[in-house]
Amino acid sequence: MNRESAALFFDCAEDRWxxxxxxxxxxxxxxxxxxxxxxxxxxxxxxAEDNRRATDILDAVTAPLSIYLAARLAIEEKRLADAFTxxxxxxAHLPRPVPELLVRHAKLARETGDSRCANESLRAALMTRPxxxxxxxxxxxxxxxxxxxxxxxxxxxKIAVLGDASLELFSPTLRASCxxxxxxxxxxxxxxxxxxxxxxxxxxxLYAFDPEFVVIALTHNDVNLPPEGGGNVATQYxxxxxxxxxxxxxxxxxxIIQFGLNNPPHAxxxxxxxxxxxxxxxxxxxINSELVDTLPPNACFIDSERISNSGxxxxxxxxxxxxxxxxxxxVAPDFADAITARIxxxxxxxxxxxxxxxxNTLWGGVxxxxxxxxxxxxxxxxxGEAYLELQRYIKDLSERGIVLAVCSKNNEDDARLPFxxxxxxxxxxxxxxxxxxxxxxxxxxxxxxxxxxxxxxESIVFLDDxxxxxxxxxxxxxxxxxxxxxxxxxxxxxxxxxxMYFENLRITDEDRTRRDSYMVTADLRQATAENSLENFxxxxxxxxxHGDVDDLRLxxxxxxxxxxxxxxxxxxxxxxxxxxxxxxxxxxxxxWFKLSDRYGDHGLIGVISAQRITTAWTIDLFLMSCRVLxxxxxxxxxxxxxxxAQNAGxxxxxxxxxxxxxxxxxxxxxxxxxxxPHGARQSSGAQTYTCVLADVPAPRHESIxxxxxxxxxxxxxxxxxIAQSSA
Amino acid sequence: xxxxxxxxxxxxxxxxxxxxxxxxxxxxxxIEDWDxxxxxxxxxxxxSAFGVRFSLDQATGTNSVGGFIAAIEELT
Numbered sequence: 001m002n003r004e005s006a007a008l009f010f011d012c013a014e015d016r017w018x019x020x021x022x023x024x025x026x027x028x029x030x031x032x033x034x035x036x037x038x039x040x041x042x043x044x045x046x047x048a049e050d051n052r053r054a055t056d057i058l059d060a061v062t063a064p065l066s067i068y069l070a071a072r073l074a075i076e077e078k079r080l081a082d083a084f085t086x087x088x089x090x091x092a093h094l095p096r097p098v099p100e101l102l103v104r105h106a107k108l109a110r111e112t113g114d115s116r117c118a119n120e121s122l123r124a125a126l127m128t129r130p131x132x133x134x135x136x137x138x139x140x141x142x143x144x145x146x147x148x149x150x151x152x153x154x155x156x157x158k159i160a161v162l163g164d165a166s167l168e169l170f171s172p173t174l175r176a177s178c179x180x181x182x183x184x185x186x187x188x189x190x191x192x193x194x195x196x197x198x199x200x201x202x203x204x205x206l207y208a209f210d211p212e213f214v215v216i217a218l219t220h221n222d223v224n225l226p227p228e229g230g231g232n233v234a235t236q237y238x239x240x241x242x243x244x245x246x247x248x249x250x251x252x253x254x255x256i257i258q259f260g261l262n263n264p265p266h267a268x269x270x271x272x273x274x275x276x277x278x279x280x281x282x283x284x285x286x287i288n289s290e291l292v293d294t295l296p297p298n299a300c301f302i303d304s305e306r307i308s309n310s311g312x313x314x315x316x317x318x319x320x321x322x323x324x325x326x327x328x329x330x331v332a333p334d335f336a337d338a339i340t341a342r343i344x345x346x347x348x349x350x351x352x353x354x355x356x357x358x359x360n361t362l363w364g365g366v367x368x369x370x371x372x373x374x375x376x377x378x379x380x381x382x383x384g385e386a387y388l389e390l391q392r393y394i395k396d397l398s399e400r401g402i403v404l405a406v407c408s409k410n411n412e413d414d415a416r417l418p419f420x421x422x423x424x425x426x427x428x429x430x431x432x433x434x435x436x437x438x439x440x441x442x443x444x445x446x447x448x449x450x451x452x453x454x455x456x457x458e459s460i461v462f463l464d465d466x467x468x469x470x471x472x473x474x475x476x477x478x479x480x481x482x483x484x485x486x487x488x489x490x491x492x493x494x495x496x497x498x499x500m501y502f503e504n505l506r507i508t509d510e511d512r513t514r515r516d517s518y519m520v521t522a523d524l525r526q527a528t529a530e531n532s533l534e535n536f537x538x539x540x541x542x543x544x545x546h547g548d549v550d551d552l553r554l555x556x557x558x559x560x561x562x563x564x565x566x567x568x569x570x571x572x573x574x575x576x577x578x579x580x581x582x583x584x585x586x587x588x589x590x591x592w593f594k595l596s597d598r599y600g601d602h603g604l605i606g607v608i609s610a611q612r613i614t615t616a617w618t619i620d621l622f623l624m625s626c627r628v629l630x631x632x633x634x635x636x637x638x639x640x641x642x643x644x645a646q647n648a649g650x651x652x653x654x655x656x657x658x659x660x661x662x663x664x665x666x667x668x669x670x671x672x673x674x675x676x677p678h679g680a681r682q683s684s685g686a687q688t689y690t691c692v693l694a695d696v697p698a699p700r701h702e703s704i705x706x707x708x709x710x711x712x713x714x715x716x717x718x719x720x721x722i723a724q725s726s727a
Numbered sequence: 728x729x730x731x732x733x734x735x736x737x738x739x740x741x742x743x744x745x746x747x748x749x750x751x752x753x754x755x756x757x758i759e760d761w762d763x764x765x766x767x768x769x770x771x772x773x774x775s776a777f778g779v780r781f782s783l784d785q786a787t788g789t790n791s792v793g794g795f796i797a798a799i800e801e802l803t
Contacts, residue, residue, distance in 0.1 A: 002778065004803065007729050041732040075745070111745065133775040136768045140743040140760075169764070322783070323763075329771070 006038035016046060021057050028063035029601075031093075033100045036068050043069050044076055064093040068101070075108075084108040092539055095467045095599040097484065099125040103138050110145070119149055126180035128484055129337075129498065131311070132330050135173055143172050146179040153184030155347060159339075160188040160206055160254070162195040163217035165326035170335070177336035181344060199244045202251045213346070214254040215339055216241075217304075219315060219326050220264040223287065225280045227269035234283040238290045245296050256299035257342050260288040262315040262326075263305055300342055300505050307334050334498075341500035351481060351501040353455050354397060355446055357464035358408035358415055358437070361492065362394075362427065363387050366626060368414040368566045368662060378424030386489035391426040393493055398431050402502050403453060405434040407445040407462075409629060411566070411664060412437040439665060441630065442469050443476035461501045463492060467599050472536055537631055537703035541598040544636050544704050549583060549590035549607075556604045557592055561621060565662040567629065569622040569655065569669060587612050589644060593637050595628050595704075602627055606637050610645070610653075617645045619655035622669070629665075635699035636706070638673050642698035652692055654678070659685040673699050730796050737772045738792075741765060754791035766790075779803060 001009070013019035020043060027035065047054035054073070058066040071086035087105045091098065102125035109118035122145055125134075135142065150156070161167045161174065168189040178185035188209040190198045198206040206214075223230075223237045241258075248254060261284050273279040292301045308314045308331065316328035327335040344350050359366040364376030364383050376384045377391075398404050404427070408415050415437035419429045429435070434449045442464070450457055457479040464470055465487040474482050485495040549557050558576040565571065574582075582588040593606035605625040610617045619641070624634055645653060655670055671677075674696035675689035731751065739747045742760055755761045761769075770786045773779070773795060779802040781789070789795050 003729065003733060003776070037733075037736070041729045044732075107745065133772065137737065137740045137772045137775075138743075139768055140741060140765075144743060169767075318783075322787075323767075 001032075001035040001038055003038040006035070006042060010042045016042070017053065017057070020046060020054075021060070024057065024061040024063065024066050027065055028061055031064040031068075031090075031098075033098060036065055039065075040069065040072050044073065047073050047076075064090045067093065071104075080108055080111045084112060093541060093598050096486075097124060097128050099128045099130040099134055102128075103134070103141070106145070107141060115148070118145060119152075123180055126176060129333070132332060135176065135333060136329070139172055142176050146175050149179060150184040150186075153179070154182045155349070156184040156186070157213065157343060157347070158186045158188070158209060158211045159343070160190075160209060160211035160214045161217065162190050162198065162206075162214060163259075163326070164193075164195070164219055164222040164324075165217065165320075166192070166324040167217065167326075169323070169325055170327065170332055173332045174336040174339060177333065177340040178343070181340055181349070183340070183343065183347075183349075196244065199247050202247075207251050210252065211254045213257055213339075213343055214248060214252075215257045215259070217259040217326065217335075218261055219320070220261050220284060221320070223261065223284070225283055227267070227273055227280050228276055229278050230280065230283055231278040234287050238287055238294065241291060242294050245294075245299065249296055249298075255346050256296065257339060258291060258295065258299060258301050260291065260301065260303045260305070265313065265315055265317050302338050302342065307331050307338055337498075337500060341503040342505065345503040345505050349458075350503050351402075351461045352459040353403045353405060353450075353453065354394065354461050354463065354502075355405045355407050355449060356394065356462075357442075357466065357469065358406060358410060358418075360465045360487070361463060362391055363418060363425075364489075367418055368410055368626060369563060372417050372422055375418060375422070377418070377422060383489065384424070386493075388424065388426060390489045390493045390496075393496065395426050395431060397502060400504065400507050403433050403455070404431055405449045405453070406432050406436060407442055407449060408437045409439055409442075409626070410437040411662065414662070439629065441472065443473050446473060446477060446480060461496075461499070463496060465492065468540065468597075475536065534703070539598075540631070540703065542631065542633075542704045543596045543707045544633065545594040545596075545708050546637075546640055546706075547592060547708060549579070549592050553592045553604065554580060554583075557590070557607050560604060560607050560623065560625065564623045564625065565660070566626050566665050567624040567634070568660075568663050569666055570620065570658045571660050571663060572621060572658075582609070589617070589648075591637075591640060591644070593624075593633070593640070595633060606633060608637055608641050610641065612648065612650070615650055616652040616654055617641075617648075617650045619653065622655070622666075632701045632703065634669065635673070635701040636704045639698040639701060642693065646693055650693065652690055654688065654690050656686055656688045730799055731792070733776055734773070734792060734795060737769065737776060741768045741772060749792050751793040751796060752791070754793075761790075769795075773799070777803065 009023070010016050010019050020039075023039065043054065055070070058070050067086055067090040071083045071090060074080070074083035074086055084105065087101060087108060091101050091105065094101075102121045106118045106121035106125065109115070109121060122142065157178070159174065161171060171187045171189060175185050175187060188206065188211060190206065198204045223233065225233060245256060248256060263281065263284065267273045267281065269279065274281040276282065288303070295301055304314050304327070307327065311331040311334050312328060314327045314331055314335070316325070316330075319325035319328055341350075356362060364381075364387060365374055367375050376387065378384045378388050394404065406415070412435070416429060416435065418425050419427065419432070434452055436445045436449055438445070446460065446462060447457070450460060457477055461481045461483060462470070462473055463483050464473075465485070467487075470482050470484065473480055481499065481501055483492065483495050483499060485492045547553075554576060558574070558579055561579070562573050579590070583590055588609065588611060590609045591607070592604055595602045595605050602625070605628050607621055607623050608619065609621040610619045622637070624637065641653070653675070655675060657666065657670055659667065670689040673691070675691040678688045678690040681687045731749070735747070735749055738749050739745060742758060742765070766787070770781055770789075774781060777799050779799060781798060781802075785798050789798055
């Protein structure tokens with residue numbers, strides 16, 4: 001919904017208050033900055049009419065949009081500290097970082113004097129790689145903050161940006177890009193039209209500035225070739241540049257970053273310009289390749305046209321005519337990032353280690369559930385092909401010296417299987433220096449991998465399709481670069497590439513063999529970061545719906561019963577028909593569980609079934625989707641069982657753990673819930689447990705909210721369970 | 728008038744002032760930092776926010792809030 005349609009929507013409503021309330025309720029499960037900003041003026045108008053009524057409407061709906069509107073109201077009423085907290089709250093309810101919210105957060109932090117927070121939020125906004133509109137709108141604020149932060153940056157560097165365009169218009173974007181990467185950049189631009197003189201004159205302001213890097217960005221206008229026949233001009237042009245390089249080397253010690261000339265936007269001689277030996281386009285390519293060949297040893301070359309891949313043409317005739325603007329503003333952020341990536345490389349700050357998740361990152365599906373045959377990699381599935389391309393890219397990285405590690409929540413055997421046995425996999429066990437597959441949290445995993453390889457956290461890039469894992473790692477390990485993505489393999493690849501984390505200026509033999517010297521096997525350890533984990537779980541805003549299994553849920557329950565391998569106490573399988581029959585019997589309790597959190601609705605994720613035998617209930621099935629591991633959901637499920645059993649007059653619970661090759665995960669589930677072993681372990685490995693309800697309190701699950709409080713479970717006379725709920 | 732509201736937002740961001748107040752009469756001479764760089768930023772931010780495209784003349788020649796409002800209305 002944009003501004004115009006929002007205005008129309010409110011205009012045509014008979015009751016604007018009702019319209020507002022309706023809009024909030026209908027959009028509670030999603031958030032878009034565009035829609036939010038479109039509604040703000042109307043909301044503020046209503047709030048001015050009746051403040052109390054407006055805030056009541058907001059309180060009635062807990063959603064990022066209502067919290068955001070409350071924040072905007074607070075800003076309007078100059079309650080900046082409140083607005084700050086509300087924006088933070090709104091962000092906590094969203095699955096992915098939103099740059100517009102982050103920059104607002106930063107501005108409010110600045111108003112309240114918290115410059116550390118302002119910088120953190122601004123950096124976080126810049127790390128989402130926002131587009132040009134963002135840089136323009138907030139350019140002044142960004143520049144102020146960046147300049148103020150110069151003294152506190154970890155590294156500083158002086159960069160001269162030279163060329164035939166009005167590059168001073170570009171420098172704020174470059175400064176912001178460096179700031180994002182922890183570098184305080186001092187930037188020098190030549191006076192209009194005098195960059196060559198600056199290089200030739202040893203007493204110029206350029207040498208007085210003493211830059212560490214000299215960026216040379218030239219447009220096709222600088223060489224000004226005719227459509228055909230400019231061979232000599234082109235040759236001379238390269239020679240002139242070579243001379244300038246010599247002067248730079250003689251009079252200073254800067255590293256040169258040379259951008260290739262762009263393609264001209266028009267071709268009056270059409271295809272002849274690239275076909276003829278001295279056609280314009282062909283000569284421009286020749287100039288660029290000769291520049292690469294004649295670069296001094298301390299220099300590097302960037303193909304300008306490659307920048308175009310991200311945001312659009314690098315040269316805009318309109319912008320050039322307006323004010324000699326180059327690069328085109330749409331790609332200015334990408335252009336800046338390309339420079340920053342080279343600077344990081346030169347300063348030894350490029351990332352060295354890529355840590356990847358496995359399920360739904362390197363392949364589609366979950367190997368522990370779907371098995372080797374069920375995961376999606378390779379042809380003919382288009383999604384499978386996309387995963388393969390991502391693997392290919394990652395393999396290429398390792399071949400130029402980037403170390404690879406795996407950090408996955410899985411049984412190690414399951415996790416290794418595709419690397420060992422799947423014929424479509426491009427990555428193999430040999431490619432992975434540290435293979436970490438266990439059930440501990442990923443921040444611990446990453447920290448351990450870093451320690452094992454003796455690499456700093458700041459040299460690590462983490463790739464995971466799951467927004468919850470990404471947020472956890474961002475929070476716990478802010479030095480790690482977490483690749484933001486939308487979960488699809490094509491997007492993960494694009495984001496990984498776009499981030500330019502691993503830029504190198506050259507490759508050595510040592511680079512090629514680096515991974516061999518890092519071969520280590522990981523050992524399994526459990527994480528103990530209890531406190532921060534609790535806070536994080538609470539922040540997830542988890543809500544669990546549950547109820548007795550009925551016709552509506554039967555199909556999905558049956559699916560889960562037959563599909564779940566890992567978090568499954570007994571792995572007993574039943575057909576849908578068998579389950580339906582059990583539901584008609586008073587001797588059975590079947591219960592389903594559904595989880596939502598701020599990342600979305602995970603659907604049905606858990607099932608418990610139990611037999612009622614006089615005063616004891618025997619658990620037959622206790623299973624949970626591995627999608628929601630590590631969040632105490634099993635505690636919530638167990639607590640529900642406790643309640644139901646006690647309400648029905650049961651005094652004892654019984655259960656048997658039946659081990660399989662896949663469910664070692666739940667080996668200690670029953671003891672953790674408070675059960676005690678009963679009788680000896682059988683030869684099959686099965687072990688029975690009991691639990692006296694009076695002695696053992698229901699398992700705790702502080703971060704999960706029960707949203708089925710209105711459920712009334714009643715048994716009618718023929719013994720069927722009827723759940724009356726809104727679900 | 729919602730156009731003025733949205734423009735107020737944009738002006739506040741571009742000039743980095745949370746308390747800036749503007750009216751249809753506000754013009755280039757009224758805001759100290761309204762230079763050619765600010766002009767470009769204003770034009771591009773307004774184009775983006777309203778989904779319009781100014782002509783070269785409008786982009787360089789609109790130097791007042793009232794002028795922007797008129798141009799926006801003409802284009803929507």
